[in-house]
Amino acid sequence: MDESRDNRALVDDNKAQTLTREDIDEMRKQGAKGDEMIEALIANSATFGKKTQFSQEKYRLKKQKKYAPRVLMRRPFPRRFLRVDTLSLLLSMADVGASSDVLVVDMVGGLLTGAVAERLGGTSFVCNTYSGSAPYSMKIVRIFNFNDEICKRIVRTHLDNLCLAQPGTSGQIDKHESERENFIHECGRDAYLSRTRGEGFSSLIIVAPDLDPWSTVKRLLPLLSYSAPFSIYHQHLQPLATCMHNLQVEKMVIGPQLSEPWLREYQVLPSRTHPFMQMYAFGGYVLSGTRIHTDTTNGGTLNRDTATL
Template identity: 30%
Template sequence: MPEIGQNKVISPNEHCLVTMPSGSLRIVQLKPGGTINLGKFGHFLVDGTFGYAYGQAFEIVADKKVSPIKHLLVDLEDSNDGTPIPELKSSANNKDLTDIGQKIQKLTTQDIENMKKDGEGNQVARQIIEKMIQSHEAFEKKTVFSQEKYLTRKQKKFARRFQIDSLSSSALLNYYYREKDPQRVLDLSEETLGLMMSHANIMPGGNYLALDETGGLLIYALLERMQGLGSIIWLHENDQPNTWVLKQAGYTDVELDKMLRPISFLDFFEPDEDTGKVFKFTDQEVEEMPPQRRSMYAKRLAKAEKLRQTVEMVANHDLDAVVSISTLNPATLIPRVLEALAGSRPVVAYHQYKEMLIELDHVLQKDKRVIMTNISETKVRRYQTVPGKLHPLMTSRAGGGYVFHGLRVLPVEGVQAVGRGKKRKSDESAAS
């Protein structure tokens, strides 16, 4: 199984995450001989990125070719890898600085557009930024920190650079949580997903029951931690589970078939004698089948046998954890899947709204099959730093959801509590 993000290099036909100077993200597939369009940041030929480690930054040069660079953005002190900056002085403070827009910036929008048409690659961006600095009458009145902020802002707007990162489960989650539609991943944040993996004690060789309504994102995170060892029983409510995330994960069909065991609610909760069975033809009838029908029949037999084995695993009550990300009411769902768990195994459930998990907590406290229940919420606050200064970003996304976790136990029936003998001692002292 692929170890996402660990000593991997950029390879053909893989999905990856492209970070642009503005900070925006884009998921692309690196097809050999292809060209990737990054909008205003230019186009680049895919073949020039192969063989470099993930996390490598590139600069677009002439003829859509790329050249590796140290960083996606540079500062004023970086003379080898940055935009050429003329020898300019700086001010100790900004008290003499008056920002009056076009009156201090002589370079017009039309001039910038003409420069874009006359050149190509990141060389155009360098020329534009250098020209803007030279044409800025108040640039010398800025402090060094203000000059760096100005340079960074212009690089984010004009630099034709990008960075390629591996598409891990965390990167994919951040892409949808911050860039696209958080509701598509049920408002799940990266730190909340990490908390769930920790509470569920996911490790190689385990057998886990998962309920995933994020298109396979939870399954992807489980696969990363399991490293090709163990199995995942994927409980779903449709004929087939939604697997749009796994199509970008880099796993082959053989690897997924080895690890995943999809099962519907009906087969999980109400299995019968016919579950996992299929009508079998004789060997002669199979030989007489057309090749396509014979192949379909073999797949049907393999699927039925896998379902039968999955039902047996559930009936053995020996799974290592239950991990749920679902819109269904956990108070009615989680108690019904507890019997599949072995003793001293974690139960972890995620929901967007804590009220649903509070109801689950009340139900399980009366159930006596789960102890040490807890509902938690985690937040990671992003900070920006400059030398001698540290403060959080002014804006951040709310949400992230809530996590319930508890420990499955096996209550012993017919046990009566016995006191410590205080009553007997008091009776003996009274008799004496």
């Protein structure tokens, strides 16, 4: 009976196993599977049958780690605590959809760029921009396994190249001629000319925890068309609160909203459905709003669409 078993009489002197190392190596050469080797070890153990059920399971797990290791597939997750609900909120607040022309600053390995490209479905461009001497990593984009049509819609260029399309910057074109030509090659001449005509991007998403939100959005917001939405992620509240205040003072946006996404996962099993007892609740913060045109002639703000009417 199991109840009467114990390990008091067992002595670990390495003599209980009759299989030698040579025997195990020979089994490997003959192509024996890990489970077969474990069963052979159990069958040739003089003490396995005398162990308690708990000790038997412990012995089996120990041999499994050595002869039949298993790979545990875990769900991939981005760095900087960008959860799936936070990413969904960023895309929704920026109104990313078919035919959207999206400008992104992606410092989470390409997760944001890939998510935008997936939602666009090859209908328009997602432009990944960066400042500094080197672009940010986009390795995660490869994991999406996009087809060639969608891959052609993912472009990357330095922020200086985009700023060339703004009025009053013609004097910088010669200085950045090579970068400008590279951008035309990557993004397509028509897409580039649309920027020079002042059409702007239809939405902006910034996920750059290492950058100051206000300094970043102040430079990128003029690249948007009027009435275009934007969303910014940061892992701390205060930088976004400061950015929101400055945007209001400068009268650059309307409807600014600071959100804290919250998600709780559930374990769903037969007769055991309940929230996970241990999980990381923090998901960062998201600042969103809509760019507007500032009418400096009468001291107020005016939406471009309203002005047209």
